[in-house]
Amino acid sequence: MRAITYQKYGPPEVLHLSHVAKPVVQDDEVLIRVRAAETTKADCEMRSFTFSVMWFWLPLRIAVGVRRPRRQVLGGYFSGEIEEVGKNVIEFSVGDQVFGSAGLRSGAYGEYVALPASYSIASKPANMSFAEAAAVPLGGLNALHFMRRARIQPGEKVLINGAGGSIGAYAVQIAHSMGAEVTAVDSSTKQEVLKQFGADHFIDYATTDFTTGGQTYDVIFDMVPRSSYSGSIKLLNPNGRYLAGNPRLSVMLRSSFTTRFTDKTALFAFARETKAELAALREMIEAGKIGSIVDTVYPMERVADAHRRVEAEQRVGAIVIAMDDRDNAGTERQSAEE
Numbered sequence: 001m002r003a004i005t006y007q008k009y010g011p012p013e014v015l016h017l018s019h020v021a022k023p024v025v026q027d028d029e030v031l032i033r034v035r036a037a038e039t040t041k042a043d044c045e046m047r048s049f050t051f052s053v054m055w056f057w058l059p060l061r062i063a064v065g066v067r068r069p070r071r072q073v074l075g076g077y078f079s080g081e082i083e084e085v086g087k088n089v090i091e092f093s094v095g096d097q098v099f100g101s102a103g104l105r106s107g108a109y110g111e112y113v114a115l116p117a118s119y120s121i122a123s124k125p126a127n128m129s130f131a132e133a134a135a136v137p138l139g140g141l142n143a144l145h146f147m148r149r150a151r152i153q154p155g156e157k158v159l160i161n162g163a164g165g166s167i168g169a170y171a172v173q174i175a176h177s178m179g180a181e182v183t184a185v186d187s188s189t190k191q192e193v194l195k196q197f198g199a200d201h202f203i204d205y206a207t208t209d210f211t212t213g214g215q216t217y218d219v220i221f222d223m224v225p226r227s228s229y230s231g232s233i234k235l236l237n238p239n240g241r242y243l244a245g246n247p248r249l250s251v252m253l254r255s256s257f258t259t260r261f262t263d264k265t266a267l268f269a270f271a272r273e274t275k276a277e278l279a280a281l282r283e284m285i286e287a288g289k290i291g292s293i294v295d296t297v298y299p300m301e302r303v304a305d306a307h308r309r310v311e312a313e314q315r316v317g318a319i320v321i322a323m324d325d326r327d328n329a330g331t332e333r334q335s336a337e338e
């Protein structure tokens with residue numbers, strides 16, 4: 001089968017379209033014919049092995065390969081069709097259309113991936129293309145985890161910092177669907193889309209520092225690693241919650257102090273990405289409460305361009321690689337509403 005592989009850490013040029021052995025399905029696994037995979041910031045970080053938050057560099061490098069990557073096919077989030085099921089699998093049948101997360105195994109940048117049926121894999125939303133569905137699991141699962149932990153009440157004021165990113169865009173939609181008054185902070189190119197997604201207010205981080213505006217919030221969800229922790233905490237109303245999705249070590253240490261000694265809660269987390277959460281996202285999508293925006297769909301041959309576009313930070317929505325020409329490879333800026 002064809003797969004995008006990398007044998008060393010480095011720039012987008014280390015990615016190559018190769019022929020590799022098709023995975024053999026084990027008894028508790030499903031073999032998925034991948035139709036589309038999201039190209040995420042995390043894929044780019046794993047490829048180059050550079051991170052905006054550095055505290056986990058050494059343990060992660062030891063886990064994934066010191067001199068070269070042990071798993072040579074990237075790709076954590078996908079949509080596709082079940083091609084084969086292991087003999088112990090009862091949940092899925094051949095031909096089922098699914099979307100999900102490959103977890104730490106990765107491998108979604110190939111035409112086929114074999115994964116345990118117990119992984120976060122669920123039926124694809126009926127009202128989405130494969131490209132749109134592949135753009136859901138990373139952002140949707142992480143945003144849903146954090147927005148549920150924020151215990152948002154209708155009418156509360158919620159600020160999302162980094163609202164135009166893969167995770168932030170779902171946080172805006174989910175907070176809006178929970179009845180919050182949402183303020184989105186990102187660059188101006190994303191304002192229109194974020195307003196469509198339910199943001200009531202927009203702050204352009206290039207021209208305005210949201211920590212100096214005087215407005216206060218019940219919840220701040222922060223995906224920006226270099227933002228001001230104390231600046232955010234001082235904007236929280238009594239019983240306010242600060243959630244860090246991309247925390248520096250100093251934020252992790254200071255958050256326990258804030259929670260213990262003030263009337264505010266600060267927490268950081270690594271979302272678990274469960275099957276139940278994926279099914280909840282599908283229901284929200286099919287009910288029209290949330291959607292996905294795909295900026296560009298690239299064919300496998302142009303994976304380096306896909307990574308460059310994610311790293312250039314000029315996209316509005318997700319970057320997707322299509323494994324099959326039927327899946328709109330080459331199309332740009334599709335929205336779920338179109």
Ligand SMILES: NC(=O)c1ccc[n+]([C@@H]2O[C@H](COP(=O)([O-])OP(=O)(O)OC[C@H]3O[C@@H](n4cnc5c(N)ncnc54)[C@H](OP(=O)(O)O)[C@@H]3O)[C@@H](O)[C@H]2O)c1
Pocket residue numbers: 040041042045052142161162163164165166167168185186187205223224244245246269270271312313314
């Ligand atoms: N905690 C967890 O469980 C978890 C899970 C998955 C991933 N992560 C981490 O989360 C990070 C990626 O998140 P993502 O995929 O949502 O990233 P992303 O798609 O790259 O989005 C980041 C967004 O933040 C915006 N931004 C940049 N600087 C900003 C600033 N100073 N103020 C406000 N907005 C700003 C960017 O806008 P511009 O591009 O226009 O500058 C972009 O829209 C990765 O580092 C990954 O390791 C954490």
